[in-house]
Amino acid sequence: MKRTAMLLAILTSMVLVALACWPRSILLVNAHILTLDDKDSVADALLMQGRYIKAVGRQERLSRDLPLFTTVVDMEGKTMLPGFVDAHSHFPSAGLAQAGLDLTPPPVGNTGTMTQLLEAITLEAETYPEGQWIVGFNYDNASLPVQRHPTRHELDKAAPGHPVYLWHRSGHMGVANTRALHLLGFHDSSVNERAELTVSVVNHEPDRDMQGRLTGLLQESAAPRLSFLLRQLPYRSLFDTVLSARDQYLHNGITTVQNGFADKPSMLMLRWLQRLNVLPQRIVVWPAYDKMASQITLPLTTSPPASPSKALADAIGWQGRSQRFSLSALKLVVDGSPQGRTAWLSEPYLTDASLPVGFRGVPSMPEVIFKKLVLRYHSAGFQLAMHANGDAAIDLVIASLTAAHRQTPRADSRHLIVHAQTIRQDQLEALARLGASATFFPAHTYYWGDWYRTRVLGDARASRISPLAQADLAQLRYSIHSDAPVTPVSPMSMLWSATQRLTLEEHVLGPSLVIDRMRALRAMTIDAAWQNYLEQDRGSLEVGKLADIIALTGDPLTEPDVRDLQVQRVWIGGKEAFRR
Ligand SMILES: [Zn+2]
Numbered sequence: 289m290k291r292t293a294m295l296l297a298i299l300t301s302m303v304l305v306a307l308a309c310w311p312r313s314i315l316l317v318n319a320h321i322l323t324l325d326d327k328d329s330v331a332d333a334l335l336m337q338g339r340y341i342k343a344v345g346r347q348e349r350l351s352r353d354l355p356l357f358t359t360v361v362d363m364e365g366k367t368m369l370p371g372f373v374d375a376h377s378h379f380p381s382a383g384l385a386q387a388g389l390d391l392t393p394p395p396v397g398n399t400g401t402m403t404q405l406l407e408a409i410t411l412e413a414e415t416y417p418e419g420q421w422i423v424g425f426n427y428d429n430a431s432l433p434v435q436r437h438p439t440r441h442e443l444d445k446a447a448p449g450h451p452v453y454l455w456h457r458s459g460h461m462g463v464a465n466t467r468a469l470h471l472l473g474f475h476d477s478s479v480n481e482r483a484e485l486t487v488s489v490v491n492h493e494p495d496r497d498m499q500g501r502l503t504g505l506l507q508e509s510a511a512p513r514l515s516f517l518l519r520q521l522p523y524r525s526l527f528d529t530v531l532s533a534r535d536q537y538l539h540n541g542i543t544t545v546q547n548g549f550a551d552k553p554s555m556l557m558l559r560w561l562q563r564l565n566v567l568p569q570r571i572v573v574w575p576a577y578d579k580m581a582s583q584i585t586l587p588l589t590t591s592p593p594a595s596p597s598k599a600l601a602d603a604i605g606w607q608g609r610s611q612r613f614s615l616s617a618l619k620l621v622v623d624g625s626p627q628g629r630t631a632w633l634s635e636p637y638l639t640d641a642s643l644p645v646g647f648r649g650v651p652s653m654p655e656v657i658f659k660k661l662v663l664r665y666h667s668a669g670f671q672l673a674m675h676a677n678g679d680a681a682i683d684l685v686i687a688s689l690t691a692a693h694r695q696t697p698r699a700d701s702r703h704l705i706v707h708a709q710t711i712r713q714d715q716l717e718a719l720a721r722l723g724a725s726a727t728f729f730p731a732h733t734y735y736w737g738d739w740y741r742t743r744v745l746g747d748a749r750a751s752r753i754s755p756l757a758q759a760d761l762a763q764l765r766y767s768i769h770s771d772a773p774v775t776p777v778s779p780m781s782m783l784w785s786a787t788q789r790l791t792l793e794e795h796v797l798g799p800s801l802v803i804d805r806m807r808a809l810r811a812m813t814i815d816a817a818w819q820n821y822l823e824q825d826r827g828s829l830e831v832g833k834l835a836d837i838i839a840l841t842g843d844p845l846t847e848p849d850v851r852d853l854q855v856q857r858v859w860i861g862g863k864e865a866f867r868r
Contacts, residue, residue, distance in 0.1 A: 530567070552606075586668050767812065814828045
């Protein structure tokens with residue numbers, strides 16, 4: 289009797305273990321599934337088993353021969369898509385507004401005027417003891433009616449007892465008050481070093497007036513690093529930043545997030561947060577050359593690496609690549625931003641009192657050095673993601689890639705240009721010939737289109753920014769991105785901008801350059817996956833790929849204003865990660 293009971297107990301536990309290990313199967317039925325496969329097929333049912341998609345197609349077919357214990361979920365006609373793949377942003381910086389003072393202008397935030405901005409700083413200063421840093425995020429001179437940066441003296445007056453630093457929405461600059469300038473090691477001088485604008489002055493020196501006094505504006509590498517600013521804030525702020533970013537991406541259906549300018553500490557932090565299940569999303573990182581140059585060690589042997597990702601991981605001593613955490617390109621920066629007029633153009637910026645006549649921006653590093661880096665890292669088998677906004681910067685990228693391919697021919701190198709805002713038709717064609725690609729930033733037409741037309745580029749050049757339709761004509765593969773925190777985490781707003789090209793003041797910038805909605809969806813899913821060598825396991829809903837799936841409240845191909853759509857459910861690797 290005793291023996292029978294024991295056998296029964298063993299048998300029961302074996303059955304329980306087998307059941308626990310049995311891959312969970314979920315059949316989604318009555319759905320409108322845009323698979324984004326090669327044929328843009330539409331299906332009405334999808335079967336997930338464990339982490340993967342087991343079948344997709346017609347409901348009648350899939351309902352036959354279901355695996356044991358399949359849960360059937362009626363999607364009530366909802367449109368479903370592959371989870372969005374973040375082609376380029378700076379996860380978790382979208383949560384920065386949680387870390388400090390949020391100065392985002394309308395229509396996203398509430399800081400619409402200089403008076404409101406300065407009052408917000410005064411209020412913030414009153415809540416902190418004297419000496420504590422006040423850090424404001426996401427102000428934008430182009431969105432303020434006065435169309436200028438606050439000055440160091442205005443910030444002194446707003447918070448006389450505190451060091452103050454305001455981080456510009458572009459991520460390329462900011463303004464500091466006198467206390468902050470001194471703590472950062474900058475002091476007034478008797479000469480205006482900016483009188484002659486060279487690479488090193490624009491990119492590494494603080495802005496000064498004609499008498500050599502600091503104005504407070506710090507651009508590019510003269511600006512303090514984000515990691516430095518976060519260290520000045522209460523410890524809890526960093527965690528709040530991550531949680532806020534996690535939710536913003538998840539609630540917008542982004543199942544693969546990116547940190548496109550990473551250093552090692554942030555890579556480690558993201559991987560640990562993922563392991564602790566704080567972050568359910570998959571992560572892609574682009575290590576930043578600027579932050580990691582000294583940690584890149586190339587092997588002495590010349591045997592071809594297994595993959596660009598492996599070559600880069602080995603060179604920086606990184607272990608643990610997986611479907612949840614991947615490394616793709618090394619990020620290089622060629623120039624600045626058009627909104628800050630630090631992008632490197634072939635023709636001058638519009639004339640402005642604050643710029644010398646004929647100013648056309650400067651490269652972020654001397655051309656010879658950039659060419660050498662491209663040659664070296666292309667030969668080492670890396671993939672390169674090169675931030676280039678101005679067409680002169682893009683010329684340098686094309687010349688460097690041409691020389692690199694001539695010296696070391698490589699098929700499928702997938703180097704890419706990041707932003708490419710003022711790219712010309714001949715450059716689109718040249719990149720296509722080199723097997724390179726681009727990731728565009730279409731929301732610029734909305735947020736800065738008017739600023740570009742009137743103050744930065746003039747009508748003709750402003751109308752040609754982010755020329756997605758021309759890229760299709762040139763057969764250049766591309767993705768689209770938010771660059772969050774520069775613009776909000778919102779694939780539907782990106783899709784809207786790419787298909788409308790409307791500015792805040794309702795001008796249509798270059799109406800012939802719009803693309804259709806299906807093209808835009810592909811640029812946020814399969815093309816973004818391809819750009820990171822991830823198209824084998826994500827980016828479309830096909831058998832064998834990861835079950836990263838989202839359901840929307842309506843159909844993005846027919847909804848009158850796609851910005852009204854919301855993400856209702858999100859599955860990552862077959863597990864439900866969000867439900868509205
Ligand atoms: Zn970026």
